[in-house]
Amino acid sequence: MTNLKSRAVYLVLLLIQLTGALFIILHGLPEFRHLMTYPGEQLPFERSHNFVAPVMIIAMQVAYWYRLRCVPLPPQRSSPVLSHLFLFLGRLAFIFGGSLFGVVFFRHLPEINQGADLWLMFRRGLQLVASLFALFCVTLELERLGRVLGGSQ
Helix, strand or coil: CHHHHHHHHHHHHHHHHHHHHHHHHHHHHHHHHHHHHCCCCCCCCCHHHHCHHHHHHHHHHHHHHHHHHHCCCCCCCCCHHHHHHHHHHHHHHHHHHHHHHHHHHHHHHHHCCCCCCHHHHHHHHHHHHHHHHHHHHHHHHHHHHHHHHHCCC
């Protein structure tokens, strides 16, 4: 019974992380497009961005660190197909984070308008770094799971 409970807790924590990663990616796509189309132009401020994204990032981090410290990876039977699927999903999250980083720091910031709101830039910059770190943690978790499912490959 303990093994079943441990698997359930692991699954819930993994789902929290994956839901957060999906939110970051889907929520970030319109902003990503805006940064690509209008480099240097500050994104419009929306009140809804103040609450939801930080809550998702915090939930992802709590789930990740709790899983890492308190919930072991459940033993799995070898499944090469699932192993490759989770490794692939981990790489996709990493690719999105890397491309977002590149667009913001190498394309957008060098052309930023002089009249940009510095406080808003600072808050969004912190949120960007936190989002990238959360995506990195999800990538690590998916790779761990993929390696466990890969068995002795």
